[in-house]
Amino acid sequence: MVRKIPTVIFLVPGFLLACTNLKPVQQLSTEANRGLQYFHELDYSFASHCRDHCYFQKIQANTIDRDLECKCAVYQEADTVVKDLFLELENYWNGLESLASPELARYDLSSPVKGLQSSKLIDMSEAEASAFQKLSELAVNASTGQYRKKRIVYYMKEADPHLNLISEKLAFILKENLLGLLEIQKESWYAHYKTLSLNENLSPVEKEFAVEKYYRLLEDSEKIRIRIQSIAGLLKLLAVNHSELSANYQNTSQDGFKSAVMRLSKEMRSLHYEFDQLNE
């Protein structure tokens, strides 16, 4: 159901709207969309964690089956939760960018909205669930309703608490749960390779191999950790910037906002740099 736009929006004095400059929104949303692209380069998920874990269990047990046969269905569900939350945010920021762009490009919401329908799996608090719903409704309103450029600030204000909750939820899942699983995996490696290093039946060369293998695994996991933390940090940063902009839009001086966006750009460049370094 598409939420009705509050009547108050239509009653807002014209002089307020006349001062509205969309450039800050455009800059912020462009930066946001640039940053969110890094999410697609994470290269680590609940399901990939499950496969890694399953593979390592075979190594520990020293067993070879015809196929790997990992039971990862629940992990895939967790990925669906992550995907749904992410698409919702991406959808919103894309929409905002399109709305704020001078060309007012069209944007297609059909696929993210379809994705949302599978989000029933998520157990969210009431506030989180309502945030999720509201954000998608606002985005749909913005695209299908009778668009007026001036309304954007009000959309942002309406969306802000929901954007914050969803960003926070996604950052939490990535940082605490996905990274938490990686931490558990690290301890499994530690216990296994440390046991090997103490095994008197192994030759020094075999032990050396075990030590090397362990530190390589740690090195790889550190790269994953940096990526995930950067994305989680970015989500929070975007939410903060969105709040500031939507709360003080009328009062925001062009210069003040410019410096905020420049800070964001800088963060984005360092994120880009981090990902580039890790890909080398």
Added chain:
Amino acid sequence: MKERVDSVFLSQVADDFLEIAKKFNDYRFEKISQQLISQTTFVEMGIKANQLMETAREMKLLSTLIVEPEAGEALQQLQGINQEIKATITSLNSIQIAFDLIGTLGELAMAVVEKKPGSIAENIRTIMNVLAKKTEE
């Protein structure tokens, strides 16, 4: 005490479990290097520590997906227990008590993840007894 056991809380309990498993691993590596435990005990302790980590894994998943109310009540009790275990496990002199502690905690954790209220209550009683025994030492 938190009113609502949410995903954040469940995730924290999982972190506690990982920390206990780490301490337990440190404990058994230390004891084996001092030749205070047999190879069999060492391996069995490892299995128990793994069991704790498996449960922590399940809790992280549950935290992402869903939290059942009956698990919630047990988790609140668990948090206090975990703090005590974390604080004392490395200083435990009695290997048997360390072993009992990790074993009962593992069983309790499985009951939480499998959402069996009866076993949860029973396991909490058992673990409280083991903790009481520890303080008598």
